[in-house]
Amino acid sequence: MSNVKRNYVFDFDSTLTSVEALDVLCEITQANNPNREEVLEEIVNITNKGIDGDISFPESLKQRIQLLKAKKSDLSVLIEELKKYVSPSIERNKEFFEQYSDDIYVISAGFKEFIDPIVAEYNIPSERVFANTFEFDENDLIVGFDAENSLSKHNGKIECLQNLDLVGEIQVIGDGYSDAVTKVAGIADTFFAYTENVSREKTVANADHITPSLDEFLYINDLPRNISYPKNRIKILLLENVHSDAFKKLSKDGFTVETVSKSLSEEELIEKIKDVHVLGIRSKTHVTQKVVDAAEKLMVVSAFCIGTKQIDLEACKENGIVVFNAPYSNTRSVVELAIGEIIMLMRSVFQRSTEIHSGQWNKTAEGSREVRGKKLGIVGYGNIGKQLSILAEALGMDVYYYDVEDKLALGNATKVDELSDLLALSDVVTLHVDDNAANKNFFGEKEISQMKDGAHLVNLSRGFVVDIPALVAALKSGKIAGTAVDVYPEEPRKNGDFFTELKGLPNVILTPHVGGSTEEAQRDIADFVPSKIMAYINSGNTVDAVNFPNIRLPRQTNAHRFLHIHKNVPGVMAKINKVLAEYNLNITGQYLSIDPKVGYVITDLDKEYNTEVLDELRKIEGTIKFRVLY
Template sequence: MATKILVTDDISQAGLDILSGLEGAEVVVRTNLTPDELKEAIADADALVVRSQTRVTRDVIDSANKLKVIGRAGVGVDNIDLEAATRRGILVINAPDGNTIAAAEHTFAMMISLARHIPAAHRDLLEGNWNRKKWVGVELRGKTLAVLGMGRIGTEVAKRAKAFGMTVLGYDPFLTEERAQSLGVKRCDLDTAIREADFITVHTPLTKETHHMIDAGRIAQMKEGVRLVNCARGGIIDEMALAEALQAGRVAGAAIDVFEQEPLPIDHPLRRCPNVVLTPHLGASTVEAQENVAIQVAEEIVHVLRDDTFEHAVNLPSLSQRQKERLAPYLALAEQLGLFAAQLAQGAPSSMTVRYAGDASDPDGGYLTRTVLKGFFSFQYDGEVNYVNAFRYAEDAGLRVQEVRESRGRIYTNEIEISVATDNGTHRVTGTVLGEYGPRIVELDGYPIDTPIQGILIYTRHEDRPGMIGRIGTLLGDRDINIAGMQVGRRETGGEAVMLLSVDKSVPQDVIDEIAKHPGIRLVRAIEL
């Protein structure tokens, strides 16, 4: 029986040729399907290839009787229900590298167009005018560019900015000083980058941490006459706040390729701003990029269907049955500990030591380290990091990773411990799996503690003296933040103690800042898992 590969969005012929080259494959191209037509077409498909148009919902996935893999010819998988695919054991792969250069070049095209008023001058000329004085622009040379997010695309933008004679500020929680120096970039925090920049370009994924990262408050911190560029994801910049700042003249201009709602609504206020450059999500729209992502995802699908090694899995590690059985209880623990450690440590990480004990010290535990790194880097690069490319993210960040294996743990027989060194110090978290109670934290920065590793948490390190816990509880209560649980760890009375509070909703940064001001508080973190 033929292997059916269903393609429901337009992809390059080069990718189709690779799929057709799979022995016994039948490549069926059907675009612009309705949801019902898609459910019918996918019923007997072994593989599905999409770009961004096709919505692969739970209903669609549940209609697939033999689907093994979904391939996204691009980076983002927002149009695919990952949870439903994972539940059904369907592999989801993407093509994370194919459009890097296209996105970086489009960013620069937008920046130059913005600086020199090219679209507006073009329209004006077509209308019969010759207004040379009206369209006087600014040079990029000598200006300061803030690159917010120094991943693959941000790095390529920084390289091009240096060639234009710009001073480049790089903000990224995982950017080390060594890496910044090698790129000729000045590493700085977000607020500094925003205050000092003449141009700002964003290259972060869209997560709950980066949603409206550039809001009215941050815009107010910027230089008057700043210019903003977003070719990353809609929602990183608060579009309403940006439109107001453009109309008021505080922001000299903006070049936007991605929007919170696409297509951009006809009545959107950005359409009424004369000092903007708008494009309809063209960052990856080059002949070369479309061919690259099509080839990359087609090759991956062929590997999966042949049971060969694949690289760009978004939702599942490639494990043997024996590995799955032995390591399954620890995969969730490893990923949650990694995500916890990223929020606990804060700052540019230089080294990580992962200690495995008991059953978690299996020689195949390299998969667990990939899972730890996936959780760790997902905090900043949500949606981009998978089980296979996690080590590459560590390498790009200059993070040295070491594994230590022991036959027995220090607290429980089976343990995973993560120690992360950053420019802000070293932090350590230890966890285990306790039968029906699931993954738990059992030690934190050397203090014994016992709590589920889930939900929204507040971590403090403080002086162990009467009234400390009460003052924090009162402050949270005043802000209508309910405490669901509390664990305190200490070594001696009157010394230092740690506390983990489980709360019912996200904690605003100003609340964390207020807690940090209390006498005796030495460290406070908000952590969401």
């Protein structure tokens, strides 16, 4: 850090607080006014005109005070309201204000009557707050302001800074044009456009640095901060038209998020991923070894779906990249489709519908049966299989299931030990097996031959699980009376032309991999997966990671947290703790989880550390990734 003395000059409205104080005061004073919305809109409009320099600031101030009709007693209510609206990154970095209070000034076109009480809690005394003051009449009504105060005039901040005659470098942090002109006029050495709450075109255009949060400002200046690396510098790339709620949630948390509506080829992804920290995909984008090798900054890959077959999990693990998915969020959607397709197959609904569409009336009960009392065979009794079991039983079906693992039956479902036995008794067989490569053509000619004649087959699992030519032959021969297929051995990367051998066959329901594609499921996924991303980036939690040791722990305050990912070889923990001991660091908490290949250790420390310790920890043999969280 530079030895030159620095003076940090903060704006108040929309910088230290997330709101414009006079706008809030207007809401208080106009609470019972039937025309309050019109008055509020006018106040905001005048505020913005003044901030952008479209009207003179004195005129803006005068017009707003006339509309406010506020009393002195309203100010105490305003102060309590403003305490709720301190900007989030300001609030979490109180340590900076406490340590550097002698170098911090607040220069605002707001009013000392409400600014002083707010900033006092951040160790900024009244004598370093420069702002306007109200004028009151004999009834304590606010009627004006001190017109002699330089801050009530056009370019008042320039005059105020000139009068202060501060020694050393002057850095101005604010959101308005009146802050930006201090640099244009040569009074401020550096201007930071503060955009956490609002981004104004004229302000940003004149900035040396755009500062989406105080974390970024502190990072640039190498000052004490609550988090080690500003979130706005963490880039997240979301592909394949991930639900917009994911973008909103991650952006709101402070990350820089880019969205792409389609999947990317390996070559495209290699080019795109070089500066990406978090990658979000669905099922069509493949994260290969080559992609992982090119991903210099990648920390997280998140699948906004159930399957992770499209991700090289081992390559990610060996490079310290944590993988998350959404194993539960679309379960209900898949189950409802399965139930609907079972009913439609048993009733031959699609055949009758196709006949009507082609102009034929064929009212018949032949091949149309109730599901009540029929035997449902579920192959794969995981999250989807279990929920299907409960709903099918509620419809009156007799439920049987087969799974390679020992799974506890729900309701009145019956476990069957051999797949062949399940197939022989089931009127409908539904597949819900995982995406293990060993399951390719898991269901082929042999398994079809073991099914009851005239049974139905539903596949909502993976396309490569079923031998399609064998299924086609069974449908044509009548061995299988009908089938519903949502997944295919090869699926296109984008919407358009598609061919399958199942096309045109009677009593065959074909859908384009939409089992989990409901608005509700996509919203749930867009909530669940970002939560996992944020928990890892913000706290180091790896709970529900697909490829990584799981650690759950709370966020600490007044502590530092180191995250160390290493190869699972003997002696690494001893070396980590030896380095910490050599630098006289006191460990307040340490959490370790390992699997056969990697170890993940989180260390909390209660005191400041020499940055040399970071280099020593990175040098430890076997280290894959190391970062300081806060």
